[in-house]
Amino acid sequence: MTSRLLLPAALRRYAGDQAEVEISGGTLGAALDELAQRNPQLERKLRDERGELRPHVLLFVDGVSVRTGAAMETPVPDGAEVFVAPAVSGG
Amino acid sequence: MGLTVLLIGTRKGLLIARSTDDRKTWSTDDFQFMNQEVYSVAADLRRETPRILAGVGTGHWGPLLTYSDDLGNSWSEPAEPPIGFPAGTDAAVARVWQIQPSTAQEPDVVYAGVEPHALFRSEDGGKSFALVEGLWRHPHRSEWMPGGGGACLHTVLPHPTDPDDVLVVMSAAGVYRTRDGGETWSPANRGIQAAFLPEDRRFPEFGQCVHKVAFHPSRPDRLYAQNHFGVYRSDDRGDSWTAIESGLPSNFGFSLVMHPTRPETLYSFPLKADAERFPPDAKCRVYRTENAGVSWEPLSEGLPKDPYYAAVLRDSMVADASDPAGIYFGTRLGEVYASRDDGDSWTMIAKHLPDVLSVRVAQVA
Numbered sequence: 001m002t003s004r005l006l007l008p009a010a011l012r013r014y015a016g017d018q019a020e021v022e023i024s025g026g027t028l029g030a031a032l033d034e035l036a037q038r039n040p041q042l043e044r045k046l047r048d049e050r051g052e053l054r055p056h057v058l059l060f061v062d063g064v065s066v067r068t069g070a071a072m073e074t075p076v077p078d079g080a081e082v083f084v085a086p087a088v089s090g091g
Numbered sequence: 092m093g094l095t096v097l098l099i100g101t102r103k104g105l106l107i108a109r110s111t112d113d114r115k116t117w118s119t120d121d122f123q124f125m126n127q128e129v130y131s132v133a134a135d136l137r138r139e140t141p142r143i144l145a146g147v148g149t150g151h152w153g154p155l156l157t158y159s160d161d162l163g164n165s166w167s168e169p170a171e172p173p174i175g176f177p178a179g180t181d182a183a184v185a186r187v188w189q190i191q192p193s194t195a196q197e198p199d200v201v202y203a204g205v206e207p208h209a210l211f212r213s214e215d216g217g218k219s220f221a222l223v224e225g226l227w228r229h230p231h232r233s234e235w236m237p238g239g240g241g242a243c244l245h246t247v248l249p250h251p252t253d254p255d256d257v258l259v260v261m262s263a264a265g266v267y268r269t270r271d272g273g274e275t276w277s278p279a280n281r282g283i284q285a286a287f288l289p290e291d292r293r294f295p296e297f298g299q300c301v302h303k304v305a306f307h308p309s310r311p312d313r314l315y316a317q318n319h320f321g322v323y324r325s326d327d328r329g330d331s332w333t334a335i336e337s338g339l340p341s342n343f344g345f346s347l348v349m350h351p352t353r354p355e356t357l358y359s360f361p362l363k364a365d366a367e368r369f370p371p372d373a374k375c376r377v378y379r380t381e382n383a384g385v386s387w388e389p390l391s392e393g394l395p396k397d398p399y400y401a402a403v404l405r406d407s408m409v410a411d412a413s414d415p416a417g418i419y420f421g422t423r424l425g426e427v428y429a430s431r432d433d434g435d436s437w438t439m440i441a442k443h444l445p446d447v448l449s450v451r452v453a454q455v456a
Contacts, residue, residue: 010151010152011152040170040171040172041168041170041171041172044153044172044175045149045152045153046152048153048175048183048184049172049175049176049177049178049183049184050176050181050182050183052183054151054152054153056150056151057151057152086150086151086152087151
């Protein structure tokens with residue numbers, strides 16, 4: 001199963017300047033674990049070394065925030081879009 | 092004439108100032124890592140090609156430890172994230188507070204102090220780091236408290252001739268020392284007060300908020316400490332400490348910098364108190380001792396005369412290797428001052444920056 005991880009501009013340099021990368025795995029956690037094997041730089045920007053989503057990173061699987069749902073257990077069906085958004089924060 | 096590169100880490104980027112005329116004039120138009128905090132920066136001059144390392148907080152995307160082998164013109168980020176806690180520790184690096192190249196004896200060893208309180212060691216020049224497990228397993232660790240800035244290991248001081256002897260300083264845990272290459276660590280805080288504790292507990296074995304420790308490489312057993320209330324000297328590499336505050340307008344502050352060639356000369360930027368983190372009497376002044384802390388004198392020629400309310404943080408003052416020495420400091424007002432005559436007089440070399448978090452200098456032929 002493959003899905004698409006849609007990247008904001010700040011992360012595209014970790015993906016060969018592409019706006020998206022393919023990911024695969026039945027759940028978000030599995031997909032990011034697999035991404036960590038291929039592209040550890042990019043995966044570490046989304047999760048810390050414990051595998052926890054960074055506090056100011058929002059991920060949406062087909063439009064639904066994983067923070068309000070099943071987090072890393074969120075199903076990522078074939079063809080899904082996983083949208084990466086930096087939460088609005090800072091000063 | 093050589094090149095002097097001043098690395099100025101700020102809350103929102105790294106300014107690289109360069110001088111090619113013996114530090115008389117500076118170019119200050121190279122600002123990098125836009126909108127990212129640069130809490131730590133280091134110049135590793137032991138290598139054939141000097142290496143600059145930077146601990147960058149990328150905001151949403153976590154901490155980054157990166158390096159440059161062309162004096163900051165370009166940066167490399169290892170394919171594998173260079174620093175992180177190993178599985179099973181249930182910890183994550185929140186910030187890289189200190190990057191410290193070790194001594195000439197071990198030219199590929201670089202240390203990194205991080206938040207939460209931990210020490211990492213690289214044996215490949217800073218491309219990859221491993222947790223120093225001996226300190227992480229220390230039985231005191233569960234009692235170490237965070238300082239105001241966080242639970243940081245902010246200072247690493249390798250002994251200049253004995254690679255097994257390393258000091259670290261943590262807020263608020265104090266000074267710890269290993270003599271066996273990091274396997275075991277002992278607190279080294281005897282005589283340093285913890286003014287924030289109840290009166291009958293103010294000299295604990297550990298738990299002090301020591302802000303900075305410095306020593307001269309020609310005299311590694313003589314240490315100087317700027318504490319959270321207290322300036323101290325140790326003549327036995329931390330076994331005991333005595334106050335050296337006579338002549339200082341206050342005993343609070345963060346920065347403490349050694350002169351490069353005179354082991355009894357050092358510099359401080361005192362602040363009034365923890366609750367008033369401003370220069371005493373709102374006067375922007377560096378203080379210098381030339382007798383190992385027996386007495387101190389204010390230095391203000393060329394510094395602002397108006398009331399001044401900005402602090403200098405623990406890594407925002409540095410000395411270069413020249414004689415007379417260049418002394419540099421950056422403030423939380425985003426100003427950087429430089430002296431090229433041991434601190435006797437000062438010139439502003441940058442202003443209107445984000446608040447300055449770290450300053451280091453590299454002089455190359």
